[in-house]
Amino acid sequence: MVAVIALLSLLIAAGLIVDVQRRSWRVQRQNLRNEAAVSELQLIAQIRSQLAAGQTIAENVVEGGTSTVRAVHKGIAGIPFGILESIPVTRDTTRIVRKIHDAISDGVYGGISATNKALHQAARNASSKPQLKRDDDVAGELPKDLPDSQK
Amino acid sequence: MIFLTVITLILSLGLLAWALKLRAQLVVLEGQSNALSARLGSAPPVKSVATDKPMLLTIEILNPVELARKESWFAGAFGTLTPTLLRRIVYTRTLTIMQDQLLQFDVKADVQLQGDI
Numbered sequence: 203m204v205a206v207i208a209l210l211s212l213l214i215a216a217g218l219i220v221d222v223q224r225r226s227w228r229v230q231r232q233n234l235r236n237e238a239a240v241s242e243l244q245l246i247a248q249i250r251s252q253l254a255a256g257q258t259i260a261e262n263v264v265e266g267g268t269s270t271v272r273a274v275h276k277g278i279a280g281i282p283f284g285i286l287e288s289i290p291v292t293r294d295t296t297r298i299v300r301k302i303h304d305a306i307s308d309g310v311y312g313g314i315s316a317t318n319k320a321l322h323q324a325a326r327n328a329s330s331k332p333q334l335k336r337d338d339d340v341a342g343e344l345p346k347d348l349p350d351s352q353k
Numbered sequence: 354m355i356f357l358t359v360i361t362l363i364l365s366l367g368l369l370a371w372a373l374k375l376r377a378q379l380v381v382l383e384g385q386s387n388a389l390s391a392r393l394g395s396a397p398p399v400k401s402v403a404t405d406k407p408m409l410l411t412i413e414i415l416n417p418v419e420l421a422r423k424e425s426w427f428a429g430a431f432g433t434l435t436p437t438l439l440r441r442i443v444y445t446r447t448l449t450i451m452q453d454q455l456l457q458f459d460v461k462a463d464v465q466l467q468g469d470i
Contacts, residue, residue, distance in 0.1 A: 204358045204362050205358050207362055207365075208361045208364075212365045215365065218372035221376065229379065229382050229383055241419065242415070242417075245418050246433045249430050
């Protein structure tokens, strides 16, 4: 009787050890996947921060460039307007033309600036979108496991 | 003889208790690992697919962004914006490389992409 119990315990222990080994292998695989996922997420975060920094620089460069061009344009355009305004015959007409010119150029440069801001805001929104989970990622789906009945 | 049998019984029961304890610890580890994987959004490992074929080798690329970034910085940046497209490109490229490499070793293999790529 004692021998039978001992044998039975040995068999159960052997079965359990085999099961533990199988589960341990599965956990190791899952850990490998988790490590890879962490590494990928860190890399994505790093790239996104680089993109965000680049976007800010580009936005500032465009904004600064536009402001400079606007100032230079205004200065150059002011020279003939100044000369024409100093002549009494052309003074009134020049003032009107200057107002129209200033309104048009303000509109154009304002438009460029607004478009620049809008474009960069859109880029920021796109890059700050949360990373799609693989479960939601249709194109990245893995082959579906067959139902248990077919295994 | 009885003495030896009793010793064997004690050892067997000890082994059984140890195996049970090990299994309980592993179950906890499994739970933690699954919870972490759910938080990270990483898919669980593909279970073996029962088919009429005797053996299949499955390869799943776990670091597509890293691979793309090794090619060029732009590819990595592009991949963070469109992970689906990036994964598709990486898998297609890997397929081509594997086909070429296997041929070099005279391996006759039917390499194909499965899933909705």
